[in-house]
Amino acid sequence: MVPSSSDLKEGNKLCPESTVIILGGGPAGLSAAHECLHYKVRPIVFEMGSMVGGISRTEAYKEYLFDIGGHRFFTQMANIDHLWREMMGDDFLTVSRQSRIYYRGKFYDYPLKMTNAFLNLGPIESVRILLSYIQAQISPQFPEDNFEQWVANRFGWRLYQTFFKTYTEKVWGMPCQQIQADWAAQRIKGLSLKSAVINAMFGSSKVKSLIDSFNYPTRGPGMMWDRFKDHIEKNGGEVNLNCRATGISHENGRITSVTYDRGEAGLETLPVAQIISSIPISRLVKILDPPPPKPVSDAADDLSYRSFLIVVLIINKKGLFSDQWIYIHSPHVQVGRIQNFENWSKAMVPEGPTSSIGMEYFCTIGDSTWQMTDDTLIERAAAELAELGLAQMTDIIDGTVIRQPLAYPVYDQNYSDNLAVIRTFLETFSNLQTVGRNGMHRYNNMDHSMQTGILAAKNVCGDQYNLWQINEDESYLEEEQTPLVNSTLVEKILRKSFARIDELAFATASGTLAGLIIFLATIWLIVKGGANVGQHLRLIGQYFIGYKVTVAGAFIAFAYAFFSAFLFGWAIAYLRNLFLVLYLYRIKKKSEMRSLRDLMDHL
């Protein structure tokens, strides 16, 4: 549990000689700085931009606030949730999510709803999708190397092509066959089978989900980071804006100093005791002095990023549509997603009859979209908005463009090997840690990025967390664990409940028991003797041909009973195991279908 800000009592002065340099003032860097304060370590943050928050900052144009990509606040990590609420207090809205997909001139509810999808697609296409899904279940394609196969194997080719292919390719700017399957596995974590079974066994799942609602600061995510900045500065830390790290010197496996550019104030150098970096890992490698070995430098050059730009259009009316955002799946327009900021928070737009719409374009630095002038981009965005029927050209009264370079680390075919080379090299520095999305070249969400920062700060103070395990170990998605005593106990119960019966053992035991019963029953009557021994028991001979109430008959009966009960026992055990497997399969499929519901949110 993270200590609250109030734990920093007055008089608990920070040690001026114990400082941590933090490169980057995004969620990871600021969280690291915030955590340092708890340990009386003085954080000094360098942010190259003019505001904190990184990609989750809030920009402003005139009186219009807008978010760079739409950042929902939702986490399963109690410490992060606590931190958010502590920072935001009453300024943390709970927003009911509404979003749709635009595809072939129609709007589909997203998360997909069966009736809505059926009505839009029509019965023929719906049946085709269903058949394609069944086919994928019967004969999935292996090996599952890329995103296309990953999705198609789970949901069928037709559904993949209808709803996921175009948007995914817009986001990543490459064919889905070139996106690695482990990216999908990391981003789209469905409810684990274990959790699904727990929910199935111990009552309904109390599913809390990004699907239904999320939190959002009243004036956009930047409000959160401004409060972090204020808190850090108020408690003795430093947050330096417009300061770009230009050199990092090292010697004998330690970072010794950092040089940063203060703009007009020129270059300055600061000695380093500990350093936490959230700047892009490829850039970090580039500014090391002396430079890294060539393979490391080459690996850094080979890492690629997807960038992003948002064209904000000011519209002379309110309430254009009720969604917070719409995924644009049509290939005939370039826009990937459209945000309606007034639906995130009323405070994002000024009072009056106008509103702002964010047209999001995914691009790569240097490509045709990135190089377009702002005016051309605004014109194109306005034309596309009109083409989609969401506004009239005459409604659009103004606009602006924000470019966000290096927004998404790309998981291409070489990224994993490249990252391993860089990581191995950077781990040789005893006082350097990398955190955050770009710092680790991992497509982390905000909460995971923050957690890496927090744990890095704890490591500075003596802990030994493995930051690379975050997001691998911690379930992000939509599952609130059933509050049981502990997971070991749950695991024990599950293992017992879902253990298989050994068919042969059960069949043999059943056969032996049945054989012995009838054997003893026969012998008992023989021992008792009498005028008409076993006049009723001998009727079993109707089924067990050759059976008589004699000693020899007892053995014959044993054989018959053993064989019959053996078959019966085996069938019971087999069917029990079969239905158990079918039950688990059903739970697993159900869990996978749940992940389909918000697949696009994770792209």
Place this chain on the structure above:
Amino acid sequence: MENDELNSLNEEKLFSGLLLLNAKVLGLVLGLVCGVGLFIATNWLVIKGGAHVGQNLKLLGQYFVGYRVSFVGSLIGFVYGFAVGNICGGFLGWLYNKIALLRE
């Protein structure tokens, strides 16, 4: 795919255990089922009445000495049924466990 493999390994571990029967519990359950079953079957015939009450069921007396199709007999039948069921259930569980563990 490391993560996927790890997950599937965990799931495999979780759901690939061997079921072992608790012989005592199985004996108790089977004993109760047999005992109560015989008790009810006997009393049902007693309540129905007729010229030859329980002419077939009373054949159990061949094995359960003292058993009759009467209320008292149903109590005796309960004891016998419970004992036999208990022994059978216990034996089934014990033998199954022995074989299953041997095979594992």
